[in-house]
Amino acid sequence: MLKKIGIKARLILGFAVTPVILLVLITLGIYRVNSINQSLTTINDINAVKQRYAINFRGSVHDRAISLRDVVLSASAEESQKSVEEINKLASFYADSSGPLEKIFAEQAVSAEEVKLLKDIKEIEKETLPLINQVVDLQKSGDSSQAKDVLMNSAKPAFITWLARINKFIDYQEAANSVESKVARGLAKGFQDLMLILTAFGILASVIITYLVMKSIVPALSAAATGLDKSSESISSISQSIYNSSQLLSEGATKQASSIEEISASIEELTSMTKMNASSADSGKAAANQARALAEAGAEEMIQMQKAMDAIQQSSNEISAIINTIDNIAFQTNLLALNASVEAARAGDQGKGFAVVANEVRGLAQRSADAAKETSQKIENALERSAQGVELSKKVMEGFKQILEKSRNVDTIVGEVAQASKEQSTGFIQITSAISEMDRITQNNAKLAAETAQTLEVLNEQSTEVRAASSNLLKIVG
Numbered sequence: 001m002l003k004k005i006g007i008k009a010r011l012i013l014g015f016a017v018t019p020v021i022l023l024v025l026i027t028l029g030i031y032r033v034n035s036i037n038q039s040l041t042t043i044n045d046i047n048a049v050k051q052r053y054a055i056n057f058r059g060s061v062h063d064r065a066i067s068l069r070d071v072v073l074s075a076s077a078e079e080s081q082k083s084v085e086e087i088n089k090l091a092s093f094y095a096d097s098s099g100p101l102e103k104i105f106a107e108q109a110v111s112a113e114e115v116k117l118l119k120d121i122k123e124i125e126k127e128t129l130p131l132i133n134q135v136v137d138l139q140k141s142g143d144s145s146q147a148k149d150v151l152m153n154s155a156k157p158a159f160i161t162w163l164a165r166i167n168k169f170i171d172y173q174e175a176a177n178s179v180e181s182k183v184a185r186g187l188a189k190g191f192q193d194l195m196l197i198l199t200a201f202g203i204l205a206s207v208i209i210t211y212l213v214m215k216s217i218v219p220a221l222s223a224a225a226t227g228l229d230k231s232s233e234s235i236s237s238i239s240q241s242i243y244n245s246s247q248l249l250s251e252g253a254t255k256q257a258s259s260i261e262e263i264s265a266s267i268e269e270l271t272s273m274t275k276m277n278a279s280s281a282d283s284g285k286a287a288a289n290q291a292r293a294l295a296e297a298g299a300e301e302m303i304q305m306q307k308a309m310d311a312i313q314q315s316s317n318e319i320s321a322i323i324n325t326i327d328n329i330a331f332q333t334n335l336l337a338l339n340a341s342v343e344a345a346r347a348g349d350q351g352k353g354f355a356v357v358a359n360e361v362r363g364l365a366q367r368s369a370d371a372a373k374e375t376s377q378k379i380e381n382a383l384e385r386s387a388q389g390v391e392l393s394k395k396v397m398e399g400f401k402q403i404l405e406k407s408r409n410v411d412t413i414v415g416e417v418a419q420a421s422k423e424q425s426t427g428f429i430q431i432t433s434a435i436s437e438m439d440r441i442t443q444n445n446a447k448l449a450a451e452t453a454q455t456l457e458v459l460n461e462q463s464t465e466v467r468a469a470s471s472n473l474l475k476i477v478g
Contacts, residue, residue, distance in 0.1 A: 021202030028194060043177045043184075046108055051173035053097040057121070058166045060094035061128075065159040068132055071139050072148050084136055117169040124165055128158040226470075233467065240460060261439060268432060275425050285415050292411050296404055306393045313387065323376040330369035337362030 067086040074080035104110075105118065131154050138147035337358045344355030 018202065018206050021198065021205065025195060025198050025202070028191075028198070043180045046104070047173045047177045047180070050101060050104060050114075051170055051177070053101040054166055054170045054173065056097035057094060058163060058170065060090045060097075061159060061162050061166060064090045064094075064132065065156075065163075068135055068151060068155060068159075071136055072144065072151050074139075077140075080139055087132065087136070113172060114169075117165065117172055120165045121162070121169060124158060124162040128155065128162050131155040131158055233463075264432060264436065264439060285411065289411055292404065292408055303397065306397055320376060320379045323372050323379060327369055327372040327376065330365045330372055333365035334362055334369065337365055 064087050067083045067090065070083040071080050071087070074083060101118070105115070131150060135147050135151050135155055138144075138150060340358030341355050341362065344351030344358055347354070
């Protein structure tokens with residue numbers, strides 16, 4: 001049955017038996033002591049008190065009987081008065097005990113016999129007190145013989161009865177105390193025997209349960225100690241292996257941290273160069289933007305120049321047309337002058353003046369025609385040159401367009417290079433940050449590896465201590 005219970009429960013069971021038995025002994029002891037205490041309380045605090053008050057009653061009654069006799073036998077009134085005062089004093093002493101006794105009967109549980117005895121005492125007291133007063137009054141009145149007669153024939157039997165009833169009450173309390181004393185002694189004797197029996201039983205039960213518990217625990221402890229010893233050996237071996245691995249890991253982490261620092265330095269140098277490239281690319285982009293702006297301005301000026309050349313060609317064409325018109329007019333004028341000369345020759349002398357004018361007009365027309373031809377020749381040369389200029393401006397315009405297109409392409413490429421350089425710089429910064437984080441993690445790993453190695457050293461020491469403890473446990477359990 002104990003095999004189904006855990007070692008902890010077995011130990012608790014083994015060690016709990018003695019406290020349980022002690023608890024039972026203490027409980028029974030307290031119960032019996034309380035019972036004995038209750039009996040002693042009844043004897044000392046109740047019955048003895050009532051008995052003491054009854055004894056006070058008896059002393060008061062007895063002394064009052066003597067004082068009443070002295071009242072009758074007194075030779076003088078002064079002696080008689082002293083005896084009367086003593087009677088009154090004794091009556092007061094009686095009353096001092098009567099009040100507390102009445103209170104006990106009112107508050108405590110009393111038997112019917114006690115109630116009857118106290119009632120009888122009160123009745124005889126009630127009968128005797130008038131007789132005492134009668135004897136005193138007769139003695140004071142000088143009737144000593146009658147006072148003696150009442151004393152001897154009435155008061156004396158009443159005092160005897162009163163004292164007898166008080167003694168009976170005292171005897172009852174004495175008998176009650178005797179009964180309670182026997183009960184207390186019986187309880188004490190029974191308690192002693194019970195304590196001896198229970199103590200012997202407790203010792204025997206403790207020995208038996210301790211034997212059974214030890215018998216069931218020792219094999220389990222031996223097996224646990226053996227397993228613990230084997231486990232500690234295994235832990236020691238594993239911890240040593242892990243310690244060696246941690247040392248290798250720590251060395252590798254240190255080397256890796258050194259390599260990462262070198263890589264980080266190279267990356268930082270590349271990042272600096274990339275930033276310079278990005279700055280140069282930005283400067284190139286600004287120059288390309290300026291070149292493109294100049295090319296665009298030149299192209300615009302070439303367009304304006306081409307428009308001007310076109311306007312000049314058109315104006316030259318118009319002038320050529322006007323010259324042709326002038327040439328035609330000169331030709332017609334020359335024909336008219338020739339006709340006028342012919343007509344003047346026909347007219348003879350009358351036409352000589354007109355012939356002179358006609359010759360002048362013909363000369364003027366000839367000069368106009370010559371000037372027109374010369375002007376036309378120059379205009380044709382100018383037109384030819386204008387056409388060549390227009391053609392050349394078109395070629396220049398085409399070249400400017402190509403330059404503008406190339407400038408735009410260069411600007412785009414330079415912008416892309418600048419953007420790529422910025423992105424590359426940002427990437428290198430991120431790589432640098434990542435490498436820094438890797439370096440931090442590597443250093444932490446190296447630190448953790450070192451701490452792990454230290455922990456494993458402690459674990460190895462503890463496993464050695466466990467092995468020593470398991471060996472001691474094996475020695476203890478035999």
